[in-house]
Amino acid sequence: MPTSLLKGLNPEQLAAVTLPHESALILAGAGSGKTRVLTTRIAHLIQSGQASPNGIFAVTFTNKAAKEMLTRLGALLPINTRGMWIGTFHGLANRMLRAHHREAGLPALFQILDSADQLGAIKRLLKALNVDDEKYPPKQLQHFINGCKEEGLRAHLVEAFDPYTRKQQELYAAYDEQCQREGVVDFAELLLRCYELLLRETALRQHYQSRFRHILVDEFQDTNHLQYQWLKLLAGEQAAVFAVGDDDQSIYAFRGARVGNMADFERDFHVEKVIRLEQNYRSHGNILDAANALIRHNQSRLGKNLWTAEGSGEPIRVFEAHSDYEEASFIVDEVKALQREGVPLSGIALLYRSNAQSRVLEHALFNAAVPYRVYGGLRFFERQEIKHALAYLRLIGNSNDDGALLRVINFPTRGIGARSLESLQEIARSEGVSLWQAAQLRRLSGKAGATISAFTALIESMREVCAALPLPEQVEHMLELSGLVTHYKNEKEGADRLENLNELINAAAGFEIEYSQEESEGASNVLAAFLTHASLEAGDNQAIAGQEALQLMTVHAAKGLEFHAVFLSGLEEGLFPHENAARERDGVEEERRLMYVAITRARRRLYISFADSRMLHGQLRYGIASRFLEELPAQLLKRINRTGSEQAMQQPTAGAASASTSDSGWQIGQAVSHPKFGPGIIINSEGRGADARVQVSFSHAGVKWLALEYAKLEAG
DNA sequence: TTCCAACTGTTTTTT
DNA sequence: ACAGTTGGAA
Numbered sequence: 089m090p091t092s093l094l095k096g097l098n099p100e101q102l103a104a105v106t107l108p109h110e111s112a113l114i115l116a117g118a119g120s121g122k123t124r125v126l127t128t129r130i131a132h133l134i135q136s137g138q139a140s141p142n143g144i145f146a147v148t149f150t151n152k153a154a155k156e157m158l159t160r161l162g163a164l165l166p167i168n169t170r171g172m173w174i175g176t177f178h179g180l181a182n183r184m185l186r187a188h189h190r191e192a193g194l195p196a197l198f199q200i201l202d203s204a205d206q207l208g209a210i211k212r213l214l215k216a217l218n219v220d221d222e223k224y225p226p227k228q229l230q231h232f233i234n235g236c237k238e239e240g241l242r243a244h245l246v247e248a249f250d251p252y253t254r255k256q257q258e259l260y261a262a263y264d265e266q267c268q269r270e271g272v273v274d275f276a277e278l279l280l281r282c283y284e285l286l287l288r289e290t291a292l293r294q295h296y297q298s299r300f301r302h303i304l305v306d307e308f309q310d311t312n313h314l315q316y317q318w319l320k321l322l323a324g325e326q327a328a329v330f331a332v333g334d335d336d337q338s339i340y341a342f343r344g345a346r347v348g349n350m351a352d353f354e355r356d357f358h359v360e361k362v363i364r365l366e367q368n369y370r371s372h373g374n375i376l377d378a379a380n381a382l383i384r385h386n387q388s389r390l391g392k393n394l395w396t397a398e399g400s401g402e403p404i405r406v407f408e409a410h411s412d413y414e415e416a417s418f419i420v421d422e423v424k425a426l427q428r429e430g431v432p433l434s435g436i437a438l439l440y441r442s443n444a445q446s447r448v449l450e451h452a453l454f455n456a457a458v459p460y461r462v463y464g465g466l467r468f469f470e471r472q473e474i475k476h477a478l479a480y481l482r483l484i485g486n487s488n489d490d491g492a493l494l495r496v497i498n499f500p501t502r503g504i505g506a507r508s509l510e511s512l513q514e515i516a517r518s519e520g521v522s523l524w525q526a527a528q529l530r531r532l533s534g535k536a537g538a539t540i541s542a543f544t545a546l547i548e549s550m551r552e553v554c555a556a557l558p559l560p561e562q563v564e565h566m567l568e569l570s571g572l573v574t575h576y577k578n579e580k581e582g583a584d585r586l587e588n589l590n591e592l593i594n595a596a597a598g599f600e601i602e603y604s605q606e607e608s609e610g611a612s613n614v615l616a617a618f619l620t621h622a623s624l625e626a627g628d629n630q631a632i633a634g635q636e637a638l639q640l641m642t643v644h645a646a647k648g649l650e651f652h653a654v655f656l657s658g659l660e661e662g663l664f665p666h667e668n669a670a671r672e673r674d675g676v677e678e679e680r681r682l683m684y685v686a687i688t689r690a691r692r693r694l695y696i697s698f699a700d701s702r703m704l705h706g707q708l709r710y711g712i713a714s715r716f717l718e719e720l721p722a723q724l725l726k727r728i729n730r731t732g733s734e735q736a737m738q739q740p741t742a743g744a745a746s747a748s749t750s751d752s753g754w755q756i757g758q759a760v761s762h763p764k765f766g767p768g769i770i771i772n773s774e775g776r777g778a779d780a781r782v783q784v785s786f787s788h789a790g791v792k793w794l795a796l797e798y799a800k801l802e803a804g
Numbered sequence: 805t806t807c808c809a810a811c812t813g814t815t816t817t818t819t
Numbered sequence: 820a821c822a823g824t825t826g827g828a829a
Contacts, residue, residue, distance in 0.1 A: 178819045275819045343817060442815050644816045666815055706820040
């Protein structure tokens with residue numbers, strides 16, 4: 089039995105799984121069996137007696153990855169994986185904070201704010217402090233605050249040299265005070281609080297350090313500064329950290345991920361062994377060759393080359409369309425052809441750089457009656473009606489949650505208007521208490537006092553009724569008592585929302601079953617746990633299994649997935665790499681990694697397409713093939729033309745490509761050359777006479793607007 | 805309080 | 820192009 093775990097591992101995988109108790113970095117290429125190594129390592133540690141399930145700490149980024157790890161581990165070992173410290177960064181931090189909420193300075197039933205809640209809290213703060221939200225846009229402030237927290241910086245530690253930053257710093261401090269007063273915690277705060285808790289409480293830190301002798305980290309390249317510090321603190325001197333990641337798949341720098349953590353890790357943890365998993369079990373050779381050739385253009389990488397024992401397979405198909413419209417119809421035709429060959433639609437993915445590109449594609453698919461599913465978008469717990477319902481539940485759990493109170497005090501409408509609220513807020517402000525507490529003071533007279541008292545009485549009665557009930561019935565009562573059900577029954581478009589509210593009752597029922605099976609570690613209550621679940625897992629936005637459907641998503645969303653066939657669309661300069669990326673430091677390298685991720689999603693067949701023109705922001709834009717296309721070895725590519733009989737049917741927009749740039753004599757699509765920037769192609773134009781400008785996409789100098797009067801352009 | 809018109813900002817996204 | 824937000828009028 090002991091050997092069966094290790095059977096079928098290749099030498100590198102085996103080496104990684106059976107490493108001794110020391111920190112190690114596993115560079116796991118795309119499709120190299122990363123999750124298998126991670127789960128088998130845990131199983132091996134337990135089975136060989138090197139660790140007990142209690143001594144393992146394994147952390148991922150997404151709930152999906154955590155769940156996958158748990159199920160696979162359950163399949164490898166006959167142990168109860170519940171109770172093990174395996175979860176997301178935020179989930180595990182939350183767990184630790186719940187267990188030690190007193191030491192962390194939090195109420196037992198602290199609530200978690202999701203991004204939207206946080207933004208709401210910031211807007212509320214600005215209003216209360218009379219801050220001009222034009223000068224300090226809430227979104228920007230949110231970004232500032234989260235950025236600071238992710239750097240591990242509290243407001244008083246922020247270095248502010250200019251008045252603007254000082255003001256932001258001040259607002260950051262006020263925001264934290266507000267959260268503390270209300271007993272709520274945002275995502276970044278979960279981690280920072282937990283980090284500070286361990287830093288401050290020596291006994292606690294030592295307890296966990298000696299307990300978790302094995303720390304395993306998935307997708308290490310995506311960790312931010314705070315997450316790294318947190319891991320370092322938790323590891324102490326004794327733990328072995330098993331970090332698995334792929335620097336070539338680092339595509340989240342824009343949200344704070346620091347690939348540099350990988351190099352720091354090697355140094356800080358005295359890593360002796362860097363193991364490279366380079367054998368790919370997913371794709372055919374040509375696809376891997378293309379991916380390798382592309383990523384070699386990046387300067388900063390740890391170095392890795394994927395290979396496969398399979399044959400080279402088919403060439404990569406490249407298609408140039410006249411327009412986005414034609415690109416879409418080409419894809420539809422090819423998808424149908426694949427379908428005829430027997431490829432299930434769910435095995436085909438249609439990828440794009442940005443969400444806006446899905447429109448044309450969806451339109452074409454809809455017209456051709458090809459079933460498809462778009463990933464991304466609103467998730468279950470983010471829906472308006474669900475958020476309203478959750479706000480009632482939050483108030484039952486913690487009446488000081490001003491955000492929740494403001495959300496539903498007049499929803500459904502019960503005659504509490506802006507003026508009543510303002511007087512209530514005035515009392516709360518002057519007394520330094522929450523809105524709920526302000527209401528308890530009963531200082532408001534007349535109608536406002538009566539309606540507000542009626543509201544607090546309503547919540548109190550909900551709390552009473554719910555106290556002894558199972559969770560789903562609590563939700564049901566709340567929905568009735570609050571008037572939400574009646575409200576949506578009367579609304580003409582309310583049917584879907586009612587259905588979602590019913591689904592919330594189901595979700596509560598499902599959650600309660602899960603919850604009761606778990607050994608209740610913290611003595612928290614079901615309701616609080618359910619609310620935590622709602623914030624930390626906004627619902628599946630990925631895994632809605634359904635009928636056979638073509639899979640549409642951004643390249644980012646496709647990370648970690650694989651498909652028999654992949655269509656990669658919109659491979660144009662400005663789109664992919666995105667034009668904004670050129671301005672950011674290492675922006676193009678990150679875009680190239682994104683392209684690398686896209687290519688390596690394909691198992692057997694890869695299509696890459698681009699269009700000479702497409703509608704963008706309501707304007708027709710002309711583009712040229714992405715530089716990434718040119719970075720792929722020509723011998724791996726096969727340029728193809730449209731199949732079938734529609735080939736001759738040209739699209740109406742195609743003719744626009746030859747439109748003259750008024751009276752200037754230059755034409756869109758014309759090859760030109762500039763003394764400084766070199767050769768290029770005119771892709772857009774505007775103005776006439778002395779104001780006439782053309783946009784030129786240069787082969788080496790990027791895309792630029794040039795005034796015809798001054799630029800010494802030559803036909804070429 | 806509700807509704808509509810004008811206005812805005814459009815890369816990627818998890819927790 | 821288009822969706823989401825905001826501000827003013829009814």
